[in-house]
Amino acid sequence: MPLWNEHSPSFEWTDPDLVPRPVVSIGATGIVMESLDRQDADFRHQPAIDFHRHLKGELLLALRGVMTCEVENGFWIVPPQSAIWVPGGVEHKFTTTGLLECYVVFIDPHAALKLPLTCCSLSTTPLLRELMVRSASLPMLYAEGGMESHLMTLLLDEIALQQVGNLHLPMPTDVRLRKIVDMIMDDPADRGTIQTWARRVGMSERTLARLLVHETGMSFGRWRQQLHLMLAVRWLGAGSSVQQVSDALGYESASSFVTMFRKNLGAPPGRYMAERKPAA
Missing domain, CATH: 2.60.120.280 (Regulatory protein AraC)
Incomplete structure (x- = not known):
């Protein structure tokens, strides 16, 4: 003691x-x-x-x-x-x-x-x-x-009284799905389709889609987009530019990344982060 x-x-x-x-x-x-x-x-x-x-x-x-x-x-x-x-x-x-x-x-x-x-x-x-x-x-x-x-x-x-936020990424427990998670986190710019990822771990596309929804409540595309949002907020918070984040996540252009970000978090990246800066 x-x-x-x-x-x-x-x-x-x-x-x-x-x-x-x-x-x-x-x-x-x-x-x-x-x-x-x-x-x-x-x-x-x-x-x-x-x-x-x-x-x-x-x-x-x-x-x-x-x-x-x-x-x-x-x-x-x-x-x-x-x-x-x-x-x-x-x-x-x-x-x-x-x-x-x-x-x-x-x-x-x-x-x-x-x-x-x-x-x-x-x-x-x-x-x-x-x-x-x-x-x-x-x-x-x-x-x-x-x-x-x-x-x-x-x-x-x-x-x-506080409201629950939305920057949450549910994680699967199936060994094959976790292998996919690890590979995507190692290279978030990889834009492989669900068929591509299923082949990489020896699963059928249907089995992968069914397991992911069962364990996370999300489709493959929605899960990967949520991961991208979380990585984006993390990197923007560390001072990376919108263009740097867009490139790191494999988007064809910064504007397409900004559109995705605004649609999901209600504001473009610059304004979203500016609203969360502490007062001087």
Whole structure:
């Protein structure tokens, strides 16, 4: 057990589950850069917090930089000004891109009854972001029953009001499908058809299509497009240009990539990322 007192700084705590408070909030900053010139510029080869789990649930807010969360059956992208919720007990891994500024709230399961039961990305309001920043400045052993506890209660209520985001990539578990996933992630610009990918792993096109829908709820084309969206947000967040991202994803032109991006995320890439830049 760690030694602590009411004045212990947050960095002395190595396990949020050991902190005897229902809600624990911390902040972190750092620099992690990714370049499209690198051959390993994908979800799996970036600086990461390796697979782990907590008894407490974890809400992570990225104010700057882009984060990816991986669980057994899915990936989530967390763009700037967005958050991800990981319920207690769920094994997960974070990877990071760009100049990182993030805030994390650990929540006891008994205090998280109004929060989602599964991992999901969340939109955030200015109030939620300010509450997370403010709560991170409190001592970990804040006084219970006073202003600090009221702040944490308001924080929980505001988290429960947030809308679920759409930058989620469900992952199949079938060995053959996972082989296809690995190959596409190694070379996202490969525009092979579903017939091409089926032949590469010794499956029929019909079997591949049926299995993918069964395990992810998506057609092959829709799944690959969702992967492209997530990679695009990650690379744009690291400072890559629209043209660089378009080329890396194998689009014939930047305009066709922009059209796809706008159709799915509601804004062209430049505006989408500009809206998520933190205030100076």
